[in-house]
Amino acid sequence: MTEQKMDHPSHPHQLLRCFGRMISPCNACGDEHSGTFYQCTTCSWFKIHLDCALLPTKLLIQKYTNESFSHPHLLNLACSFPHIERKSKFYPRCRVCEVAFNSYKWHYRCDRCWYYIHVKCATSRSEAFMSVLMHAGLGKTNKNFKDEDHPNLIKCPFPDESCNLLKNLFINRGELNLKTQIDGAIFNHQDPLVLFDTKASLLNVSVSLHDPMRKVELLCDGCVRPIMDLPFYKCYQDHCGFVLHEWCTKLPSEIQNHHDHPEHPLVLLPKVPTKSFGMFLCKLCWLYSNGFAYGCVKCGYYIDINCAFIPDVITHDAHPDHLLRRFKGSIDISERYCKACNFEVEEDHLGFHCPTCDFYMHTECALLLPSTMRHKYDKHPLILRYDPAENHDGEYFCEICEDELNPRYWFYHCSTCDSSMHTSCAPLILQCEQSTYSEDLDDPRPFFKFINVKFGGTHYVRDHPHPVTYVQGLEADGRCIVCNKPLQFNAIFKCSECHFVCHFRCVRVSSPVPAICAT
Structure with missing residues (x-):
């Protein structure tokens, strides 16, 4: 039997049952309900529906959702979500429907994680939880394609830094038929390229496979992705750093x-x-x-x-079981915000989207952020996360740049060490002191801004007698001697013998070796 009066922790005054059935908005969940309500006799505006009044204070949502979405910890009922608290948590959204929270509406929250969910979504009292099919929520989706219809479907994210589209498209999956030496001239390189296909072949040369844990960087001159496995090709001159993945030698002309x-x-x-x-x-x-x-x-x-070679369709673990189709940003859609970084997919950019859901991604976010990353700052593999980590109730800070991190957007995380990194900071291997995420406001990309650039090498420029090195600028490098603008976060040329340093765009190309240096 329904009580006539109720003391509820959500309100300081006693609530009285309203006689008769009525249709009215509920102050607890914000929705309009039909049925029995409780109203405050002092605050006539405050009414809550019977179903909300009887919500459990603790809830394990798997029991209510048939694991359409789930969370491993008990959730606690909260009767408000103050603005200052939402701001400190980067204005979280419901983990099922991705709709924002109201300061005065009830919700369920996890005290051990950054997990928040509307009461109607948590209890599945209505069809609201089905919105995972219409929004880019983290709930399970029903598969909308057959594997046999897409035999060569690219599945993202790629497992690690060494994998990319080219490896999927051109690697010889059968018995390798590799030449021990190929002509470097076809790749605009003057010397022959020698095959390295066994660990023994690496013993007598000054080259090692890419290894972030040992601060060893070996980048392909073709795709500029790390070379982490055999086989690969390298210039036979020991001092030359020109290297290519095996599959990058098979590119069509x-x-x-x-x-x-x-x-x-x-x-x-x-x-x-x-x-x-x-x-x-x-x-x-x-x-x-x-x-x-x-x-x-x-x-x-x-x-x-x-x-x-960007494909027409891919799948991605961030939106499983739905095909993501390539599109040009100029299509007539009012909001095209990438779920990885929350920046708009602009008109002249390519992106991927799910035609049946409100889900958009930059092609770069889909293809350049692998599922695991190794970094010298953590002995364990870092996992790409699309949402806040479980069992982490504190603030998030990037281990590289030491700035605060917003876990609503993709980041790398080690659950063993409870450490996190911006997706843009994690790939930094040899220049870990450089922050490229929060401080570079002119280009706030969710990945290393020079991810497709191979630094290093010796170059010569006009009006300067010494060879210069191609690097990314640090704060200590100061200002460009040509334009007097800061060098930090930019690609620069730097001389180790004098104080010459400038942006690569400000320099003038010289002949391969100036006469003054030909000694």
């Missing part, structure tokens, strides 16, 4: 009818001929690269070799 530039064929270019030092801005991901490119010299159109 040209691409016909590319989806973004169908007017002319795109030709494989080991170095973009019209750009200084081969550095160019990719027309699809809008990231700088000095690796191989596919380009149309006539139109001045260049894209990096990874972007050249």
